[in-house]
Amino acid sequence: MSMLTIAMPKGRIFEEAAALLREAGYQLPPELDESRKLIIEVPEENMRFFLAKPMDVATYVEYGVADLGIAGKDVLLEEERDVYELIDLKISPCYLAVAGLPDTSIDEVAPKIATKYPNVASTYFRSQGEQVEIVKLNGSIELAPLIGLADRIVDIVSSGRTLKENGLVEYETIVGITSRLIVNPVSYRMKDKEIGQLVSRLSDIIAEKAV
Amino acid sequence: MSKLLMFEKPVGMRDTLPHIYETKRKLKEAAEMEMRSWGYRFIETPALEYYETVGEASAILDQQLFKLLDQQGNTLVLRPDMTAPIARVAAAKLLKERVPLRLAYSASVYRAQQREGGRAAEFEQIGVEMIGDQTISADAELIALLVSVLKKAGLERFQVSLGHIRFTDELFRQILGTEERAEHLRRFLYEKNYVGYREHVKSLPLSSIDKQRLLRFLDLSGGPDCLEGAADLIEDGAGSEAVAELRNVYERLQEYGVAEAVKFDLPLVSHMSYYTGLLFEVYVDGVGAPVGNGGRYDHLLEKFGRPASATGFGLRVDVLIGALEQLVEEEKTHCILFSNERRIEAIQEAGRRREAGEAVLLQDVAGVEDVDRFTESCKSVSFFVGKAASGRDF
Numbered sequence: 046m047s048m049l050t051i052a053m054p055k056g057r058i059f060e061e062a063a064a065l066l067r068e069a070g071y072q073l074p075p076e077l078d079e080s081r082k083l084i085i086e087v088p089e090e091n092m093r094f095f096l097a098k099p100m101d102v103a104t105y106v107e108y109g110v111a112d113l114g115i116a117g118k119d120v121l122l123e124e125e126r127d128v129y130e131l132i133d134l135k136i137s138p139c140y141l142a143v144a145g146l147p148d149t150s151i152d153e154v155a156p157k158i159a160t161k162y163p164n165v166a167s168t169y170f171r172s173q174g175e176q177v178e179i180v181k182l183n184g185s186i187e188l189a190p191l192i193g194l195a196d197r198i199v200d201i202v203s204s205g206r207t208l209k210e211n212g213l214v215e216y217e218t219i220v221g222i223t224s225r226l227i228v229n230p231v232s233y234r235m236k237d238k239e240i241g242q243l244v245s246r247l248s249d250i251i252a253e254k255a256v
Numbered sequence: 257m258s259k260l261l262m263f264e265k266p267v268g269m270r271d272t273l274p275h276i277y278e279t280k281r282k283l284k285e286a287a288e289m290e291m292r293s294w295g296y297r298f299i300e301t302p303a304l305e306y307y308e309t310v311g312e313a314s315a316i317l318d319q320q321l322f323k324l325l326d327q328q329g330n331t332l333v334l335r336p337d338m339t340a341p342i343a344r345v346a347a348a349k350l351l352k353e354r355v356p357l358r359l360a361y362s363a364s365v366y367r368a369q370q371r372e373g374g375r376a377a378e379f380e381q382i383g384v385e386m387i388g389d390q391t392i393s394a395d396a397e398l399i400a401l402l403v404s405v406l407k408k409a410g411l412e413r414f415q416v417s418l419g420h421i422r423f424t425d426e427l428f429r430q431i432l433g434t435e436e437r438a439e440h441l442r443r444f445l446y447e448k449n450y451v452g453y454r455e456h457v458k459s460l461p462l463s464s465i466d467k468q469r470l471l472r473f474l475d476l477s478g479g480p481d482c483l484e485g486a487a488d489l490i491e492d493g494a495g496s497e498a499v500a501e502l503r504n505v506y507e508r509l510q511e512y513g514v515a516e517a518v519k520f521d522l523p524l525v526s527h528m529s530y531y532t533g534l535l536f537e538v539y540v541d542g543v544g545a546p547v548g549n550g551g552r553y554d555h556l557l558e559k560f561g562r563p564a565s566a567t568g569f570g571l572r573v574d575v576l577i578g579a580l581e582q583l584v585e586e587e588k589t590h591c592i593l594f595s596n597e598r599r600i601e602a603i604q605e606a607g608r609r610r611e612a613g614e615a616v617l618l619q620d621v622a623g624v625e626d627v628d629r630f631t632e633s634c635k636s637v638s639f640f641v642g643k644a645a646s647g648r649d650f
Contacts, residue, residue: 108374109544127545129448133455225451231539231546234415234519237478 049092049232049239052111054099058224061136062115069246091239100161103128103227112232113240118222119201123162129228131244135251139203141165141219144190146212151177151196159189159198166199169219187211268369268377270574279577279584280380284362286408287382287571294401296360296384301341303364307331313559314340315530320367322377334366338381339568340556346387347560355564356389362573376574383550383570387557390565392501395534395552396508402538402550402569403514411579413541416517417477419524420502421531421551423486426495427473431466441470445525450474476522480506486522498533505534526551538571540579547575589615591634593627595641596620602640 053059060078067073077085077094084095097105099117103126106114114128119141121130141162145151159180160166170177180195187207189195201222202208208215226247228240265271272280288298304324305311308331311321316336324332335341338361350357362382369375384401386394399416406414424445428438437460444453457470469489476482476489480503487499502520509515526537526549535551550569557564577583590609594602599620606618617634621641624630631637 107544127448130451133451229544230448231541231544234417234521234539235413235541237519 047091047236047239049113049236049243050111051092051094052097052102052105052114053094054102054115054117054224055096056099058099058115058117058137059096062134062224065134065136065247065250069243069250071246100124106227106229109229109231112229112236113243114227115224116227117224118220119162119165121225121227122220123164125164126227127230129230129233130225131228132226132248132251134224134226134247135255136224137203138221138223139201140221141199142202142215143169143197143199143217143219144187144202144208144213144215145197146190147214149190149196156197157195159186159195160200161186162199165219169199187213266377268375270376270378275583275586276577278586279580280573282584283409283576283580284380284382284573286410287405288360288362290405290408291360291382291384291401294358294397294404296358296401298360298362299342299345300361300363301335301338301345303334303366304332305335305341305344307333309560310335310340310344313343313556315527315553316367319370322366322368335363336367337365338363338383338570339385339553342385343387343556343566344560346385346564346566347557347562351388351562351564355387356394357387358384359387360384380573381570382573383548383568385566385568387566388564389567390554392504393508394567395501396505396512398550398567398569399505399509399518399536400512400514402536402548402571403512403517405571406538406540406547409576409580411540411576414517414547414579415519415539416536417521417524417539418502418505418518418534418536419521419526420498420534421525422533423490423495423498423502423522424473424525426493426498427469427490430491430493430495431462431470432460439528442525443528445523446528450523474523477520479519482520482522501534530556534567536569538569540576543575543579545572545575547572547579587615588633588635589617591617591619591631591637593619593621593624593631593637593639593641595622597643598640605638605640 053062063073063077071090073087084093086093100120102114102116103120103124105111106128107126115134117137156177157180158166158170158177159182161182163179163181167179180189182189186198186200189198190213191211197216199219202215233240307323311333314336321336322334326332342359342361346357362380364378364380366378369377384398386398402416424442425438428441432438432441441453441456444456453474454471457467472485473489476486483499483503487496490496490499506515509518524535524537526535530553531551532554533552537546537549540547548569548571552567554565557566592602592606602618606616609616621627
């Protein structure tokens with residue numbers, strides 16, 4: 046059996062992803078959660094995990110330095126990487142939405158949209174028949190409409206609290222997001238047994254939880 | 257864009273340094289020899305072609321083409337693959353001489369890359385095309401040749417994944433009714449988005465039996481057993497013919513003794529519209545992208561005015577090199593250092609050694625700044641320096 050290398054997203058999704066793997070019967074060491082180490086070997090399971098920025102997980106998997114990865118659908122939509130999206134893990138549910146200050150309309154000449162997701166935002170507004178100008182930000186997107194940088198933002202919404210606390214309202218929902226198991230196309234073939242096993246164990250546990 | 261620095265090259269363009277050149281040469285020689293020994297004849301075509309002909313007929317996406325204008329204002333492309341140029345030559349000329357045609361190529365192709373690093377915009381492809389033979393024997397020969405070429409190139413762990421686009425098309429047509437809906441679903445497979453595929457199938461107004469058929473289709477991969485499952489999914493017609501073809505080709509690959517390198521992967525859709533029958537991709541352990549792909553493309557030749565069935569494959573030389581365990585060691589040469597007094601002796605000695613098949617580097621010692629550093633990388637050194645009667649070997 047060859048070893049599987051799995052890219053895990055740091056932060057929000059990590060805990061739920063690790064919990065899901067444990068529920069599926071994988072013996073992950075506790076140090077996975079606390080450690081500052083970037084790479085953690087789990088020889089008992091013939092697996093190796095590494096922690097990455099969520100936005101980079103699909104990149105590692107596409108280049109084949111990770112066989113598998115756990116990535117939000119938002120990342121997959123934004124990055125359009127050449128990877129297999131095998132299963133919906135149904136964890137970390139949230140959605141991408143357009144938000145802004147209440148009762149405002151967007152600039153008619155050059156509407157500005159601030160976002161961490163320039164690709165998704167641009168595709169969405171084009172599909173709505175609108176040409177917008179995208180301002181790419183790396184965080185605290187809610188700030189943009191408050192201080193007049195942008196008319197609208199496109200961002201992840203989970204509870205809606207951050208928007209509310211900043212006096213913003215949702216205008217449209219773009220798409221629902223959950224985390225996905227993604228696989229490198231070559232690993233998908235060359236390690237088909239190992240990956241098949243992981244996929245079926247995860248699918249079983251997801252189906253169980255859905256009932 | 258900031259001012260270019262003198263060492264920079266366009267995005268995706270790469271230099272081949274001597275030791276990589278040697279590895280590449282060996283690999284290509286092994287592959288070419290194998291293709292030749294199967295009766296394939298090598299051809300070359302120009303790097304530039306018309307956009308309207310080869311550019312449009314090619315399977316490569318428009319945004320990946322390098323385009324330029326000639327002096328008459330025609331749009332030209334740097335050839336993005338070799339299949340379309342070969343189809344052009346075959347339709348215009350070679351098919352009049354002999355059918356079926358077995359042709360091979362080893363050439364650079366050009367594809368513009370917009371994303372970040374790691375993707376070559378110019379890379380060599382080595383491959384074959386068999387034109388004018390619609391039999392399964394032709395498909396089987398190609399896959400057998402492909403396996404043989406990879407073995408000769410020194411690769412051990414690789415896998416050919418085999419699919420059949422007519423099976424996919426026929427299954428979707430039987431269940432979904434219209435080409436438009438079939439294309440929608442096929443796109444999920446092309447994008448490798450199995451989650452999207454399943455969600456889309458669940459949302460369709462179909463009987464639960466038909467939904468199950470579409471969902472089970474995703475699981476049709478692995479050994480020859482999965483063909484049973486494939487036959488169960490499809491009603492008689494083009495789809496079951498496709499299953500028969502897959503079975504047939506597998507039997508022949510067993511006869512060639514290469515079946516263990518092949519697995520089925522029925523949901524494989526490597527291009528939205530190019531392939532018309534059997535299609536395959538090749539993977540090697542340790543590199544993140546397929547090393548090659550191929551399949552049957554029966555509609556390409558008619559674009560060049562002479563309909564003919566065709567099948568072929570292409571391998572990426574750069575990815576293959578990435579898959580090799582180690583690079584070939586550069587062959588070291590013998591070095592003769594001479595001073596002016598003994599120049600004639602040195603030239604004669606070099607001549608004798610070269611005649612005997614040895615690579616010899618002849619260097620005037622006055623042109624070398626640091627003799628030790630210069631001779632470091634030589635296999636051995638002989639000096640023809642000063643007034644002594646014969647060369648000293650070291």
